[in-house]
Amino acid sequence: MAPVRRLPYISPGWRSFYGVRRHIGSLLLLLLAVNMVGGQIRYSIPEEMKKGSVIGNVAQDLGLDLKRLRSGRARIVTGENVHYTELQKDKGTLVVNERIDREQLCGDITPCSLSFEMILENPMELHRITVEVLDINDHAPVFPNKDKPISFEISESAAVEVRFPLQSAQDLDVGQNALQNYILSPNDNFILKQHSNPDGRKYVEMVLQKPLDREERHPHFSLKLIAVDGGTPQRSGTVNIDVTVLDANDNIPVFNQSVYKASVLENTKTGTSIITVNATDADSGLYGHITYSLSKMKGSVAEIFTIDENTGTIYVSGQIDYEKYRKYELRVEAKDHGGLIGTMIIEVTDVNDNAPIISVMSFTSPVSEDSPPGTTIGIINVKDLDSGDNGQVNCRIEQNAPFKIKSNLRNYYTLVTDTVLDRESVSEYNITVVATDAGIPPLSTKRTFHLKVSDVNDNAPVFSQSVYSAFITENNSPGVSLLTVGAKDPDENQNARISYILENTNIGGAPVSEYVTVNAESGVVHAVRSFDYEQIKQLVFVVKAQDGGSPPLSNNAPLRAGPYRDRRKQNRPRAALWGRNAV
Numbered sequence: 001m002a003p004v005r006r007l008p009y010i011s012p013g014w015r016s017f018y019g020v021r022r023h024i025g026s027l028l029l030l031l032l033a034v035n036m037v038g039g040q041i042r043y044s045i046p047e048e049m050k051k052g053s054v055i056g057n058v059a060q061d062l063g064l065d066l067k068r069l070r071s072g073r074a075r076i077v078t079g080e081n082v083h084y085t086e087l088q089k090d091k092g093t094l095v096v097n098e099r100i101d102r103e104q105l106c107g108d109i110t111p112c113s114l115s116f117e118m119i120l121e122n123p124m125e126l127h128r129i130t131v132e133v134l135d136i137n138d139h140a141p142v143f144p145n146k147d148k149p150i151s152f153e154i155s156e157s158a159a160v161e162v163r164f165p166l167q168s169a170q171d172l173d174v175g176q177n178a179l180q181n182y183i184l185s186p187n188d189n190f191i192l193k194q195h196s197n198p199d200g201r202k203y204v205e206m207v208l209q210k211p212l213d214r215e216e217r218h219p220h221f222s223l224k225l226i227a228v229d230g231g232t233p234q235r236s237g238t239v240n241i242d243v244t245v246l247d248a249n250d251n252i253p254v255f256n257q258s259v260y261k262a263s264v265l266e267n268t269k270t271g272t273s274i275i276t277v278n279a280t281d282a283d284s285g286l287y288g289h290i291t292y293s294l295s296k297m298k299g300s301v302a303e304i305f306t307i308d309e310n311t312g313t314i315y316v317s318g319q320i321d322y323e324k325y326r327k328y329e330l331r332v333e334a335k336d337h338g339g340l341i342g343t344m345i346i347e348v349t350d351v352n353d354n355a356p357i358i359s360v361m362s363f364t365s366p367v368s369e370d371s372p373p374g375t376t377i378g379i380i381n382v383k384d385l386d387s388g389d390n391g392q393v394n395c396r397i398e399q400n401a402p403f404k405i406k407s408n409l410r411n412y413y414t415l416v417t418d419t420v421l422d423r424e425s426v427s428e429y430n431i432t433v434v435a436t437d438a439g440i441p442p443l444s445t446k447r448t449f450h451l452k453v454s455d456v457n458d459n460a461p462v463f464s465q466s467v468y469s470a471f472i473t474e475n476n477s478p479g480v481s482l483l484t485v486g487a488k489d490p491d492e493n494q495n496a497r498i499s500y501i502l503e504n505t506n507i508g509g510a511p512v513s514e515y516v517t518v519n520a521e522s523g524v525v526h527a528v529r530s531f532d533y534e535q536i537k538q539l540v541f542v543v544k545a546q547d548g549g550s551p552p553l554s555n556n557a558p559l560r561a562g563p564y565r566d567r568r569k570q571n572r573p574r575a576a577l578w579g580r581n582a583v
């Protein structure tokens with residue numbers, strides 16, 4: 001590992017980049033429309049920084065104060081790479097949480113970056129943070145079999161200009177730190193010729209310049225092939241080349257094509273043959289027998305293909321995953337004496353083998369029934385590892401429910417209310433979000449959100465009758481119950497707790513409470529005193545039903561009550577009652 005730069009450096013472009021996105025980004029306008037704000041910041045750091053090294057002051061760069069980070073429960077979300085960084089909420093800084101090895105993270109891909117989002121709640125904000133990881137020259141070029149010399153048996157009659165392909169070295173670094181050049185140790189017979197593969201990687205051949213004269217020099221000699229990168233300090237790798245000069249008149253094999261191309265479907269079964277290469281040799285008999293092999297390749301790629309050493313047929317022998325490698329470049333060696341290397345390019349065709357992945361960034365339940373249409377209840381992130389149409393994802397809501405799903409930032413969707421909700425009609429919803437890709441056949445993933453609607457005191461108690469009346473025989477005993485009033489409130493809990501209250505009125509100069517009372521909880525109306533038909537024939541008063549909401553809501557019901565003349569006075573005992581709720 002090269003010395004680490006202590007101070008992270010922020011790429012000069014970020015400030016303006018952020019500024020532009022923040023002020024004119026059309027995406028942002030869209031976000032504002034759904035009560036969300038968002039910004040983007042970008043940092044550049046070298047790989048291999050120590051745990052705890054500061055990447056950037058996120059709070060400052062986004063113009064947020066530390067209180068807001070705390071109150072909004074700021075956190076980093078999404079991506080399988082979130083573990084590399086950590087948000088220090090108390091300082092507002094983003095720091096390295098785990099060693100970042102650029103080679104492991106991105107391989108050959110440049111630029112190499114980590115992207116994730118910082119989410120804040122109340123109100124919801126989403127900020128995209130991109131950390132570009134810069135390469136340091138921490139790898140030297142390495143030959144696959146550096147301890148085993150490359151060996152050639154070359155006929156002394158071999159013509160000038162005959163080429164001998166050499167192994168390529170690998171350097172895991174990228175850009176200037178990657179392999180730049182090959183050098184051959186000084187000698188009289190060979191020069192190096194460098195070529196570039198279609199993918200930009202270099203390979204070399206040794207070209208005979210001056211015929212090998214067996215009599216003039218030792219039949220065995222060694223050369224050195226050195227691969228160097230362009231980093232500072234420069235790193236290199238070396239392999240020996242052993243040459244044996246043969247007396248016999250021998251010909252080297254020749255491939256019938258200079259480059260073979262084939263394509264293979266992702267997930268092809270092992271054992272499937274892909275292509276057969278063919279080299280021929282002008283010699284006949286034993287000297288003409290050619291064997292094929294695949295040159296050693298980078299890491300796991302070696303296990304994905306095998307070649308039949310006699311027929312030259314290449315077979316699948318491992319998992320072909322388009323999401324890991326889109327193209328393989330194999331070097332096929334055909335050998336009798338000496339050797340020849342042919343190039344084989346196998347392209348992988350994507351198959352729709354990954355269903356979209358739905359991650360929930362944020363979900364708020366319950367939502368108040370008085371929330372205006374457009375209230376954000378959730379943010380989801382949708383990803384699909386496939387490419388092209390196979391990775392194009394569309395989201396919708398399965399049910400016919402009063403919600404909408406809107407696309408915001410790339411791969412982000414917000415779930416919003418589409419109308420005003422009414423807890424009294426529907427108190428909870430199961431909202432199923434379906435993410436479907438555009439592959440053939442398409443793959444989809446579902447995620448269900450269980451949303452509760454919380455109550456608001458939006459209903460007043462309603463009496464079961466519009467008018468109540470009750471008459472009893474006069475000379476009743478005080479305290480007798482006259483009737484029961486009842487009201488219902490469709491709200492919930494405290495908002496539905498009803499109290500019955502006697503409205504203050506005057507009857508014949510005395511307050512109504514001298515005649516009747518109402519039980520606040522049960523709604524039972526009692527006579528306070530004995531009624532005398534000669535004195536009073538009918539009481540008219542009002543009972544109010546009031547709920548426990550804040551503020552409370554209420555309704556009134558008018559009541560009529562009074563005595564009948566007691567017929568026992570005429571020796572005709574009979575109590576007459578009328579009125580539906582009379583007791």
Ligand SMILES: *[C@@H]1O[C@H](CO)[C@@H](O)[C@H](O)[C@H]1NC(C)=O
Pocket residue numbers: 256278279280
């Ligand atoms: C290989 O190529 C030679 C010459 O082009 C041809 O005669 C031979 O049949 C080929 N072999 C295979 C297995 O295709």
Ligand SMILES: *[C@@H]1O[C@H](CO)[C@@H](O)[C@H](O)[C@H]1NC(C)=O
Pocket residue numbers: 428429430450
């Ligand atoms: C929502 O789904 C749960 C679990 O499947 C179920 O118990 C509940 O009844 C559903 N609610 C509604 C309103 O459909």
